[in-house]
Amino acid sequence: MSLFLRLLFRNKLAGFGAVVLGIIVVLALLTPILPLHPPNETNTANRFLRPLSEGHLLGTDHLGRDLLSRLMWGTRLSLAVGFAAALVAGLLGAAIGVMAGYFGGRTDNVTMRGIDMLMAFPYILLALAIVAVLGPGLLNALIAVAVVNIPFFARNIRGVTVGIAHREFIDAAKLAGMGHTRILLTEVVPNIVPVVVIAMSTTIGWMILETAGLSFLGLGSQPPQADLGSMLGEARSALITAPHTSIVPGVMILLIVMSVNLLGDGIRDALDPRLRSGALSRPMATTRVERTEATAPKGEGLLRIDDLETQFHVGPRIYKAVNKVSLDLKPGECLGLIGESGSGKSVTALSVMGLVASPPGVITGGAVRLEGQDLIGAPYELLRSLRGRKVAYIFQDPLSTLHPLYRIGDQLIEAIRVHEPVSHAEAHKRAVKLLEDVRIPNAQARARAYPHELSGGMRQRVGIAMAMANDPDIIIADEPTTALDVTVQAQILALLDDLRRSRGLAILFITHDFGVVGQLCDRVAVMYGGRIVETGPTPEVLAAPAHPYTKRLIACVPELGGGRRVLAAIPGLPPAVDKLPEGCAFAPRCDKAQAACRQGEIRLTGTAREVRCLYPERAT
Amino acid sequence: MTIALKTTDLARTFDIGKRLIGPPRAQVHAVHPVSLEVRQGETLGIVGESGCGKSTLARMLVGLLPPTSGTIEIEGRALDRADPAAFGRLIQYVFQDPVSSLNPRKTIRQIMEVPLRLLHGMRGKALDDRIAELFDAVNLRPEFLSRYPHEFSGGQAQRIGIARALAASPRILILDEPVSALDVSVQAQVLNLLADLKAEFNLTYLFISHDLAVVEAVSDRIAVLYFGSVVETGPAEKVFAAPRHPYTKLLADSAPVVGRPLGGAQSGELPDPLNPPPGCAFAGRCPRASDRCRAEVPQLRAIEGDQFAACHHPRDD
Ligand SMILES: Nc1ncnc2c1ncn2[C@@H]1O[C@H](COP(=O)(O)OP(=O)(O)O)[C@@H](O)[C@H]1O
Ligand code: SF4
Ligand code: SF4
Ligand SMILES: [Mg+2]
Numbered sequence: 057m058s059l060f061l062r063l064l065f066r067n068k069l070a071g072f073g074a075v076v077l078g079i080i081v082v083l084a085l086l087t088p089i090l091p092l093h094p095p096n097e098t099n100t101a102n103r104f105l106r107p108l109s110e111g112h113l114l115g116t117d118h119l120g121r122d123l124l125s126r127l128m129w130g131t132r133l134s135l136a137v138g139f140a141a142a143l144v145a146g147l148l149g150a151a152i153g154v155m156a157g158y159f160g161g162r163t164d165n166v167t168m169r170g171i172d173m174l175m176a177f178p179y180i181l182l183a184l185a186i187v188a189v190l191g192p193g194l195l196n197a198l199i200a201v202a203v204v205n206i207p208f209f210a211r212n213i214r215g216v217t218v219g220i221a222h223r224e225f226i227d228a229a230k231l232a233g234m235g236h237t238r239i240l241l242t243e244v245v246p247n248i249v250p251v252v253v254i255a256m257s258t259t260i261g262w263m264i265l266e267t268a269g270l271s272f273l274g275l276g277s278q279p280p281q282a283d284l285g286s287m288l289g290e291a292r293s294a295l296i297t298a299p300h301t302s303i304v305p306g307v308m309i310l311l312i313v314m315s316v317n318l319l320g321d322g323i324r325d326a327l328d329p330r331l332r333s334g335a336l337s338r339p340m341a342t343t344r345v346e347r348t349e350a351t352a353p354k355g356e357g358l359l360r361i362d363d364l365e366t367q368f369h370v371g372p373r374i375y376k377a378v379n380k381v382s383l384d385l386k387p388g389e390c391l392g393l394i395g396e397s398g399s400g401k402s403v404t405a406l407s408v409m410g411l412v413a414s415p416p417g418v419i420t421g422g423a424v425r426l427e428g429q430d431l432i433g434a435p436y437e438l439l440r441s442l443r444g445r446k447v448a449y450i451f452q453d454p455l456s457t458l459h460p461l462y463r464i465g466d467q468l469i470e471a472i473r474v475h476e477p478v479s480h481a482e483a484h485k486r487a488v489k490l491l492e493d494v495r496i497p498n499a500q501a502r503a504r505a506y507p508h509e510l511s512g513g514m515r516q517r518v519g520i521a522m523a524m525a526n527d528p529d530i531i532i533a534d535e536p537t538t539a540l541d542v543t544v545q546a547q548i549l550a551l552l553d554d555l556r557r558s559r560g561l562a563i564l565f566i567t568h569d570f571g572v573v574g575q576l577c578d579r580v581a582v583m584y585g586g587r588i589v590e591t592g593p594t595p596e597v598l599a600a601p602a603h604p605y606t607k608r609l610i611a612c613v614p615e616l617g618g619g620r621r622v623l624a625a626i627p628g629l630p631p632a633v634d635k636l637p638e639g640c641a642f643a644p645r646c647d648k649a650q651a652a653c654r655q656g657e658i659r660l661t662g663t664a665r666e667v668r669c670l671y672p673e674r675a676t
Numbered sequence: 677m678t679i680a681l682k683t684t685d686l687a688r689t690f691d692i693g694k695r696l697i698g699p700p701r702a703q704v705h706a707v708h709p710v711s712l713e714v715r716q717g718e719t720l721g722i723v724g725e726s727g728c729g730k731s732t733l734a735r736m737l738v739g740l741l742p743p744t745s746g747t748i749e750i751e752g753r754a755l756d757r758a759d760p761a762a763f764g765r766l767i768q769y770v771f772q773d774p775v776s777s778l779n780p781r782k783t784i785r786q787i788m789e790v791p792l793r794l795l796h797g798m799r800g801k802a803l804d805d806r807i808a809e810l811f812d813a814v815n816l817r818p819e820f821l822s823r824y825p826h827e828f829s830g831g832q833a834q835r836i837g838i839a840r841a842l843a844a845s846p847r848i849l850i851l852d853e854p855v856s857a858l859d860v861s862v863q864a865q866v867l868n869l870l871a872d873l874k875a876e877f878n879l880t881y882l883f884i885s886h887d888l889a890v891v892e893a894v895s896d897r898i899a900v901l902y903f904g905s906v907v908e909t910g911p912a913e914k915v916f917a918a919p920r921h922p923y924t925k926l927l928a929d930s931a932p933v934v935g936r937p938l939g940g941a942q943s944g945e946l947p948d949p950l951n952p953p954p955g956c957a958f959a960g961r962c963p964r965a966s967d968r969c970r971a972e973v974p975q976l977r978a979i980e981g982d983q984f985a986a987c988h989h990p991r992d993d
Binding site: 223224225227228229230231232233234235242243246247396397511512513514541542543544545546549550553568569570571572574575576595598608609612613614615616617618619620621622623624625626627629630 | 725726735738739740760761763764768769771772773776777778779780781782790791794795829831837840841843844859860861862863864865867868871886887888889890892893894895896912913916917926927928929930931932933934935936937938945946
């Protein structure tokens with residue numbers, strides 16, 4: 057709750073809205089005990105008194121009634137009716153949405169068709185029709201406004217409920233013996249309350265306005281009762297001669313609707329989980345860089361990463377996701393980067409081209425050199441011209457780089473023409489050739505498919521084709537086969553291996569699977585807690601791991617053909633990179649740890665085989 | 677040996693493109709009639725690629741999804757109505773995504789209480805004692821009970837999921853990819869815990885996974901699923917070491933193994949479920965396919981000893 061308030065008031069406009077609305081609501085609540093004239097007391101002798109007249113701060117209307125008093129009572133009524141309408145629409149709409157979304161099938165079909173029918177009518181026409189049937193009156197106006205807003209809530213909430221109803225915890229609740237009612241009340245509803253609150257807070261302003269509109273037309277509150285709409289309506293005939301009678305309620309409506317909407321937007325932003333974690337600011341085009349100077353290159357290489365440090369600054373916490381990582385990639389080489397989730401593999405890969413999201417990402421040190429040129433802090437234009445042309449990425453989920461609404465052929469053509477000024481026909485020919493190169497059967501026809509029409513394996517082939525579109529020198533593949541089935545994985549790995557050998561591609565291959573590294577990579581680097589703990593030629597590292605972590609991780613991997621057995625495990629958990637222990641990050645889980653392991657910095661030693669350990673498994 | 681779980685011709689079809697009235701536009705046979713027997717105390721491994729019907733089968737077995745046809749018997753008792761509460765006391769489910777299987781707005785204690793209260797009517801001290809006992813069994817500290825799901829790592833969340841399943845005191849656990857979302861170093865912790873619990877509570881497991889090596893390591897027998905059908909069953913040590921069905925062979929050869937060259941020549945994709953081929957579903961990818969395979973659906977039959985395969989030309993090397 058306090059987090060919610062903090063987030064809410066970080067947004068200045070929302071804070072302003074909250075203050076204005078707060079004042080109005082408090083005044084409206086206090087109205088009965090304020091020393092005001094009775095709102096309906098007529099005094100035709102004092103018609104149309106100007107504001108600041110004696111005894112009538114805001115003047116009087118065409119019947120000589122005190123405007124201030126009518127304004128306060130009117131505001132009170134308008135607010136009450138608006139809130140009531142929002143509450144009714146929100147609760148009924150949410151109830152309908154929850155039922156339709158949870159039960160699905162026929163219930164869903166029938167109710168949502170009904171809702172669609174309601175929505176087919178123009179909004180205000182529907183409200184007018186309802187009042188016409190029920191007859192004018194404030195209560196009927198309230199009903200009309202609530203009814204026309206129900207579909208909005210029902211649709212929204214239904215969508216959210218469908219998502220929740222398919223979550224696994226609902227199945228778990230059924231298996232734990234819960235009936236539908238109990239599941240709806242204790243599992244579904246608590247999860248949709250924020251959505252209902254967001255929807256209400258963003259629509260309540262319009263509902264107040266709509267009720268005022270109906271009263272303005274004489275269909276809402278009936279004389280002599282004042283609400284903001286009817287005050288405006290009655291003042292209409294004296295618009296020229298006594299403008300203040302219109303301006304007073306008009307300004308109040310403006311203030312209410314504006315402050316409610318500002319506050320509503322603020323509430324939405326504060327409750328929205330996507331906006332909650334990051335700042336409300338827009339992400340930067342490239343990763344923020346805060347380093348004092350570039351590390352000197354430690355050697356040759358097509359791509360050299362030297363002492364790279366990438367951190368996430370989240371509030372007071374600093375996550376050292378990548379901590380002085382050095383890697384190098386020669387032309388035509390495949391380097392494997394292996395480690396468990398959270399070890400910093402992806403952040404390393406994304407740092408190369410400045411793709412780490414900022415905020416919260418910051419590159420705080422080191423250098424990344426492509427053919428000798430430092431890329432850290434390079435201008436966005438330069439990085440963009442290199443992306444795809446020199447260095448291309450393949451991700452675990454190819455959908456993250458494919459646009460769902462364009463045909464894959466067109467996306468390839470686009471990718472080709474970004475970097476090369478070729479004709480559309482020429483680009484099309486090349487796109488089809490690329491699809492053939494990644495062994496997509498029937499490439500000519502498949503080029504017209506949309507991403508969602510392809511299977512996971514085919515999509516990843518398209519992802520590879522996209523990466524190959526501008527004939528890059530380097531491919532950075534971040535777990536490209538993790539989401540695929542074994543038979544498809546085997547096909548994709550073979551394809552990558554072929555492409556690399558036929559085109560002399562260098563590949564940085566990120567994975568958590570030793571089997572994959574063993575089949576594809578020449579060299580391997582093992583990461584733990586944001587650091588490289590061991591590197592070397594793949595066969596040697598796999599056959600005789602030097603770092604205790606590597607050794608025990610390999611022992612955990614079950615291999616096919618071993619029969620039924622007890623599997624090795626590493627007790628404990630990988631370290632949190634915002635609370636790294638001093639000394640060796642693996643020490644809490646290492647059975648060889650000594651006192652010396654827990655202090656100072658442990659260096660990476662060795663040349664062809666490097667290891668970061670005081671007591672390695674074998675001499676290096 | 678008593679039979680813990682038995683299915684007879686259990687099948688499920690899904691309607692595609694439902695209309696308000698009238699028949700659906702098309703039907704997909706997610707699970708073709710499956711007959712399985714799992715013995716008391718056994719672990720049956722079920723492997724297959726995504727979309728082959730593993731989860732559909734599992735959801736029918738716990739009563740979350742009514743079957744289109746066929747029967748389920750648990751310890752000789754037929755469960756003929758898909759009622760998760762009735763199933764729940766006998767058979768429970770451990771989900772693939774440990775975090776999404778816990779309601780984010782409930783504390784772990786609230787989550788743990790539900791099966792104990794609703795399925796076993798426990799209250800008060802008995803309830804608290806039982807929760808403490810279960811938490812101890814899965815090696816979790818009691819202070820975790822007052823926390824919310826997002827505060828746990830994947831491995832811890834999966835232990836909580838297992839503890840909740842055990843709270844129902846079931847005879848059988850369906851483990852649907854229980855370690856796929858976990859890192860290897862944590863994966864083995866959970867697998868070993870499952871092995872201990874099985875011995876302690878005298879349980880029967882159905883272990884579903886796409887990771888052949890893991891399935892082989894934990895199972896007594898294995899059933900291989902392809903395109904909604906069981907294509908091979910047999911003892912764990914034989915199924916991948918000496919596969920009879922060409923698809924099992926393809927699976928075994930695709931698993932990445934250090935030192936083995938990349939296969940790659942194997943191509944082909946699953947058939948279109950809306951338009952299944954007339955004969956063997958694997959014929960389009962099978963090196964041994966004959967005309968008979970393309971016309972006649974092969975039935976599961978004993979090949980040698982207790983190894984069964986659904987293939988007209990089983991392998992015998
Ligand atoms: N947007 C982010 N905000 C805060 N921390 C992050 C963010 N992205 C990644 N991290 C942290 O950086 C570390 C490394 O993450 P990552 O490179 O994704 O690991 P891997 O790819 O090896 O699984 C993790 O501890 C993660 O928590
Ligand atoms: S430095 Fe010490 S604690 Fe770290 S891996 Fe080596 S032996 Fe273990
Ligand atoms: S039945 Fe024929 S096509 Fe099917 S797996 Fe056996 S040999 Fe291959
Ligand atoms: Mg990653």
